[in-house]
Amino acid sequence: MDPADLTLSAGPNDVFPEVRAAMGGPVLYHYDPVFKERFRATEAAVGRIFGSDRHEIILMQGEAILGLEAAARSLATRGTPCLNLVSGVFGKGFGMWLSAIGAELHEIEVPYDDVIDPDAVAAYLDAHPAIKVVSVVHSETPSGTVNPVDRIGPICRSRGVVTVVDAVSSYGGIELRPDEWQLDLIVAGPQKCLGGPPGMSLMAISPEAWAAIEANPDAPRGSFLSILDYRDLWHGEGRFPFTPSVPEVMGVLAAAELLLATGVDAVLARHERVARACRAGVAAMGLRLWAASETTAAASVTSIRVPDGITDIQVRDHARATYGVQLSAGQGAGNIIRIGHMGATARPAYAIAGLAAVGQTMRDLGATADVGAGVAAAMASLATTAPGGTA
Numbered sequence: 453m454d455p456a457d458l459t460l461s462a463g464p465n466d467v468f469p470e471v472r473a474a475m476g477g478p479v480l481y482h483y484d485p486v487f488k489e490r491f492r493a494t495e496a497a498v499g500r501i502f503g504s505d506r507h508e509i510i511l512m513q514g515e516a517i518l519g520l521e522a523a524a525r526s527l528a529t530r531g532t533p534c535l536n537l538v539s540g541v542f543g544k545g546f547g548m549w550l551s552a553i554g555a556e557l558h559e560i561e562v563p564y565d566d567v568i569d570p571d572a573v574a575a576y577l578d579a580h581p582a583i584k585v586v587s588v589v590h591s592e593t594p595s596g597t598v599n600p601v602d603r604i605g606p607i608c609r610s611r612g613v614v615t616v617v618d619a620v621s622s623y624g625g626i627e628l629r630p631d632e633w634q635l636d637l638i639v640a641g642p643q644k645c646l647g648g649p650p651g652m653s654l655m656a657i658s659p660e661a662w663a664a665i666e667a668n669p670d671a672p673r674g675s676f677l678s679i680l681d682y683r684d685l686w687h688g689e690g691r692f693p694f695t696p697s698v699p700e701v702m703g704v705l706a707a708a709e710l711l712l713a714t715g716v717d718a719v720l721a722r723h724e725r726v727a728r729a730c731r732a733g734v735a736a737m738g739l740r741l742w743a744a745s746e747t748t749a750a751a752s753v754t755s756i757r758v759p760d761g762i763t764d765i766q767v768r769d770h771a772r773a774t775y776g777v778q779l780s781a782g783q784g785a786g787n788i789i790r791i792g793h794m795g796a797t798a799r800p801a802y803a804i805a806g807l808a809a810v811g812q813t814m815r816d817l818g819a820t821a822d823v824g825a826g827v828a829a830a831m832a833s834l835a836t837t838a839p840g841g842t843a
C-alpha cells in the first residue's frame with residue numbers, strides 16, 4: 453500500500469510541509485545556544501496556544517502518554533483519594549494508572565457515547581470531601597465527544613481539588629481555557645490538532661498543581677517521569693535532565709508557530725467547520741454518529757456507528773486497501789469508525805474524501821449508505837460556513 457495515500461486517522465496524521473521541513477534540519481547538540489533558544493521558543497509558542505500566563509509550561513520528551521503517566525504519579529501516591537471521570541477509553545486508562553499507584557480510586561463512569569455531568573461531579577465531591585485529585589479527558593478521541601471541563605474546573609477549584617486534564621486531542625483544535633476554566637495540570641500532544649509529530653508531551657501546570665506535586669513525597673525524582681526534575685533543572689539551572697528529542701522539538705516549534713500565525717480562533721473555526729460538514733455528511737448518508745448528542749461531538753474527530761454485521765476493523769482495512777484512505781477504528785470504545793479532522797487534515801476536501809470512503813466501504817460490506825447524498829450534504833454545509841458565509 454502506498455504510504456502517500458490519505459491518512460485521516462485519529463492521529464498521528466501527516467503534518468504540514470513546514471513541520472516536515474523543520475524536522476529535516478540539522479540535529480543540533482542540545483546545549484548549542486541555537487537549540488536552547490529554539491527550546492525556549494517552543495515553550496513560549498506552546499504556552500501562547502494554551503493561553504494562560506498563570507500556568508508554567510513543561511515540555512517532556514515522549515508521546516503524551518508519558519506526560520499523562522507522569523501527571524498521575526506526580527499527583528497521587530498510595531492512598532491518595534482520587535476521582536477519575538470516565539466517558540471513554542482514555543479516561544478508563546487513567547484510572548488504571550491511579551490503581552497501579554495504589555491511590556484510592558473513585559470513579560464516575562458514563563456510557564462511552566455520553567459525557568460527564570458536572571453536577572454529578574459536584575455532588576460526588578461534596579459527599580467525599582477527602583478527594584484531592586479529579587482526572588478527566590477533555591476530548592475523548594475514540595468516542596469523538598467533549599467533556600464540559602469548563603464547568604468541571606471551577607467545581608473542583610472551589611473545593612480545593614486539583615484537576616488533571618487530558619487535552620491531547622483538543623489542544624489546538626477545540627476551545628481550551630486553562631486559566632478561566634480553573635484547570636490545573638493539562639497534558640497535550642502535538643500529533644493531533646497541532647499537526648505535529650507524535651514525540652512530545654506538552655504540559656501546562658498551575659501553582660495549585662505544583663503545590664500538590666510538592667506535597668507528594670513519592671512524586672518522581674531522578675526519573676524519566678519527573679516533572680519536578682524538568683522544572684528544577686531546565687527552568688532552574690538551564691540544564692536538561694536528559695537529552696531532548698531534537699527533531700521533535702523543531703517540528704513542534706514549526707507547528708505551533710504556524711498555528712499562531714493563522715491565529716488560535718481561526719484554527720478552532722477551521723476544525724469546527726470541517727467537523728460540522730462531516731457530521732452533516734454522516735446524517736445524510738443514513739449513518740449514525742456515535743456521540744449521543746451533536747452538541748457534545750468533537751471538532752477533532754467524527755466517530756460513526758458501524759452497522760451490525762460489520763466490524764470497525766473491516767471498515768478500516770477495506771477503506772485503506774480499496775480507496776487509499778486510512779481511518780481509525782474504535783480502539784475498544786465500541787463498533788466505531790472514525791474520520792479524523794485534526795491539524796493538517798482539518799480541511800474541507802479531506803472530509804469529503806473521508807465520507808466517500810466510509811460510505812462506499814459500508815456499501816461494499818453489505819450495509820446501506822447514500823454516498824452521494826452524504827457528499828452533497830457535506831459540501832452544502834461547507835458552502836454555508838465558508839469564510840464570508842452565514843456561520
Ligand SMILES: *Cc1c(COP(=O)(O)O)cnc(C)c1O
Pocket residue numbers: 463515516517542589591592593618619620621641644
Ligand atoms: C492520542 C491521545 C493520547 C495519546 O495516546 P496514544 O494512543 O498513544 O496516541 C492520549 N489521550 C488522548 C485523549 C488522545 O487522543
